[in-house]
Amino acid sequence: MTRLVLRLLALIVAGWATSAAAADYDYGRAPYTVNQPLNAYSWAGPYLGGNLGYAWGSVDNNPTKPSGFAGGVQAGYNFQNGPFVFGIEGDIQASAADDTFAPWKFSNPWFGTVRGRAGYAFNNVLFYATGGLAFGELRAETFGMTESHTNAGWTVGAGAEMGFAPNWSAKIEYLYVDLSNSNFVVTGGASNGYAFGLIRAGINYHF
CATH class of the missing domain: 2.40.160.20 (Porin)
Structure with missing residues (x-):
């Protein structure tokens, strides 16, 4: 039972770390112009x-x-x-x-x-x-x-x-x-x- 709990905790920690890394990647992207599609050319x-x-x-x-x-x-x-x-x-x-x-x-x-x-x-x-x-x-x-x-x-x-x-x-x-x-x-x-x-x-x- 103890081994099963430890394995579940390890999986939760691994999943949390993966999500945090993905979040950091998303926040690091360049900003885009409001009201403009992501791939649009900005004249502003x-x-x-x-x-x-x-x-x-x-x-x-x-x-x-x-x-x-x-x-x-x-x-x-x-x-x-x-x-x-x-x-x-x-x-x-x-x-x-x-x-x-x-x-x-x-x-x-x-x-x-x-x-x-x-x-x-x-x-x-x-x-x-x-x-x-x-x-x-x-x-x-x-x-x-x-x-x-x-x-x-x-x-x-x-x-x-x-x-x-x-x-x-x-x-x-x-x-x-x-x-x-x-x-x-x-x-x-x-x-x-x-x-x-x-x-x-x-x-x-x-x-």
């Missing part, structure tokens, strides 16, 4: 990246049509609830867009945006719309004189982004940007502004 959190694209547009009340390559950096933060993704993104761009129609030359040396984003994610693929504030410089040159104005405006667009590796995603995006008009002395007091389309590709690192 901050990110930082770079982009390169091409801009083309026209200057109000002037025949010039500046166009050229543009590139820069962007940073943002996403919130996610199931497949719905919301966030804010800002970027700053250097631009080579310019055009000359004698005797005027107009160029857009730089611009930036601060935008909201809203989209729908199919796991690691995100489709989104975006819009918000735009700002940038419009520079006019004629007969050796140069005049620059920094104006605010608005932007709207859409894009698609794909997560292709842990913490990394790539995107393609179209924006329409309208920088407000201001009066240029070198164009005889005309009200000039720059509106343009921009298509660009970028890459982001998600923290």
Whole structure:
């Protein structure tokens, strides 16, 4: 009888030890995003990246049509609830867009945006719309004189982004940007502004 009790105690202790080890293993697993399936790609959190694209547009009340390559950096933060993704993104761009129609030359040396984003994610693929504030410089040159104005405006667009590796995603995006008009002395007091389309590709690192 004593031997039988000892054997039962030994089995209980062995089973308890096995259960404890299994529990330790479960608790040691990496946490997952709330409201997300265990195998879903998470878009939530901050990110930082770079982009390169091409801009083309026209200057109000002037025949010039500046166009050229543009590139820069962007940073943002996403919130996610199931497949719905919301966030804010800002970027700053250097631009080579310019055009000359004698005797005027107009160029857009730089611009930036601060935008909201809203989209729908199919796991690691995100489709989104975006819009918000735009700002940038419009520079006019004629007969050796140069005049620059920094104006605010608005932007709207859409894009698609794909997560292709842990913490990394790539995107393609179209924006329409309208920088407000201001009066240029070198164009005889005309009200000039720059509106343009921009298509660009970028890459982001998600923290």
